[in-house]
Amino acid sequence: MPSLADTIEGRRIEAHRPRPRIVVNAAGWSAAANRMAAGEWTLLGLWGAIACVHMAVMGEGAEIAVLTLECADGEYPSVGAVHPPAIRFERAIRDLYGLIPLGLPDTRPWLDLGFWEVTHPLAVQPGAAVAPTPFPFLPSEGGGLHQVPVGPVHAGIIEPGHFRFTANGERIVRLEQRLGYVHKGIEHLMTGASLDKAAQLAGRASGDSTVAYALAFAHAVEAALELTVPPRAILLRALMAELERIANHFGDFGAICNDASFAVMHAQCGILREQTLRTADACFGHRLVMDRIVPGGVARDIATRGLDQVRMLIGEARARFPHLVELYDKTASLQDRTVGTGILHPELARQFGAGGYVGRASGRAFDARKAPGYAPYGWLSFYVSTLEAGDVNARVLIRIREIEQSLAMIEQILHELPHGPVAATFYPEARSGEGLGLVEGFRGDVFAWIAIEAGTVTRCHLRDPSWFQWPLLEAVIEDNIVADFPLCNKSFNCSYSGHDL
C-alpha cells in the first residue's frame, strides 16, 4: 500500500524523516485543504518559516505527511478559508512571519497584541512597531445582552488569557477568547540554538506537559538524525510520561469537582497528586521531571530505590482512588453539575481533530500512543476508551479510565524494565536532517517538528493540543450559564503557555 506521502504530488525532500517532506504547488496546497474540509484528512499542524509555510496532515491509519508551499511573494492560499481549524494558525503565522493567507475570513491578529515593539518578529526583515489598536471582538446582536470581560489576570492561580462573554441574563450567547499574553517567543529562541538549549526550551513550553514536550522534541530530533534509543531509556521515558499523565489527571479530577464546590474531592485528589510528584522526585530528581528526557535517551537513570517508590505509589493509588471514583458516581449534587453540561458534539471533535480527553469524550478514539504509535506502547497492553456524550461528566470519566490504564501500564513497565545504557552517544555537530514527533501528553497529542543543520536548530515548531481544543471550548459553552464556565473550562484544561509559546 502506498503511504500517504506517496499519494501527494510534489518535490520530495529526502532529508525529512521518517517520510520525505513534499514541496507542493498552490494547487496541491489547496487540494490538501479541501481534503481536510471533506473530512478525509485531519489537520495536525500549520506553521510558518522563512518564505514558506508547512502543514502536517494525518490520513487514514494515522499516517502523517508534511507539505510545504514556497511563497517568496509572501502570500499563500488560506487553508482556514475552507477548514476553520486552520484559522488561528494562519492568524499566528501572519503575526510572526508576515505571510498573508489569501482568503482568510478572519484577518485580526492572534498572538501579536501590539506590545512587541516590532512586527513580524520571525521574518527576515521584521517590521517597525505599530501602536496597539482596540481589538474588535465579534459582535452579538439581540435584546438584553451584556458583556462580561474576564482576564488576562484571572481570579485563581492560573495562566493569563482574556475571555469575552456575551450573555443574556445567565445564559451565554457567545464566548470569544483572546490569547497570546504568555507568548515568550520560544520558536525564536530555538532558532540557532544548540540541541541542548532547544530541548530545555521545549520542556518549558507548558510546565504541566514538560515530559510530553521533551519527548516529542526528542522523537523529532531522533527521527531527523536517525538515532536509536536504548530499550531501558524507552521504558523509563514511558514511566515518566505515565507519571505525568496520572499526576495531571488526579489534579484535574479534583479541580473539576472543586469548581462545583465539592472540596473534599479536591483535597483527596491533591494528596494523590502530591504523592505522584514526590515519587517522580524520588525516581528522577525533579517533581515535574523537567530536563530528564534528552535526544538519544534520558539524562539519568532511575534512582536505586525508585522502583520501590513507584510500587508504593501504585499500591496507594489502587487503595484510595476507587473510593473517590465511587464518591463521584454516587454524589447526585455533583453529577447534577457535570452531566449534560458543556456538550461537545462528536462532529466538531472530529473536524478539529480534538485530542486527549476532549476528543475521546466525544467519540474520537485517537490516541498517539496507539496510532501512529511509538515505543514502548506497542509492547504494553492497554486500551483507549471513548464516550459519546461529550459533556463535562464524560471528560471526567475518560480521565478516570486513563488513570486506571496508566497505573496498569506503569506496573508493566516496572516488570519489563531491562538493564542497559540509558542514552545513545552521538555527536550532533556532524549531523543534519529534518524530523517530526507526535506524542500523547495528558491533554492530547503534542506535535514537534525540527530542522537541524550541523547540530544547530534552524527551525523548530511545537504544536500544543490546545490549539484544537480552545476553539471548541467557545462552541461548547454556548447556551450554558456563566456559572458553569469554570466547570467546562477546567474539564478542557487547555494550556495557555503551550498555545502562546
Added chain:
Amino acid sequence: MRRILFESLIKRPLTEAAPRADETAIAELAKNVDRAARRRLGRSLSIREVDAGSCNGCELEIHALNNAFYDLERFGLRFVASPRHADVLMVTGPVTKNMREALQRTYDATPDPKWVVAVGDCALNGGIFSGSYAVAGGVATVVPVDLHIRGCPPSPTQLLQGLLALLA
C-alpha cells in the same frame, strides 16, 4: 463520602512540620521590608498570584501549597481572588511584553503597604527566555521586588521557606 470524612478524622494529619525559614531569603527581605508595616498587618498575609508569562510550572507548585501536606493557611497565608484584597503579589514567569501592562495595573490595584515576591528563575531575570523580542525581563524590570524565590520551579518547600521569611 462519610467514610472518607470519617477516615480523615481518625487518621493522623498528613500535614508536615513547617520548614525553617530560608536564611538568604530573610537577609534579602530584611533590607526591604518596613518593620512598622509588618506590625500593622499582623501575622496574616493575603496573597494574589499573578502569572506574568510563566510556563505554568511555578503555578503547579504554588497550587501544591494548598494541599494537605503543606497546608499554607495554617501560617495565616491565603490566596485571594483580587489584588484589592492582597498584601502580597506573588509573580511568576519572565514578564512577557504582552503581560507587562496587566502586571503593572495589578500592582497599582494592590493597596499599600504591599510586597512583591518573584517566584522562579524566570521571574529573577527572564531565565531561559531572556533575549526574546516578546520578553520584558525579570519581574523587577516592571515592579519593585521584595523577595526572590529561585528554582525551576521552586518546590513547595522552597516556596514555604520564602513565604515564612516574609512573616519572620
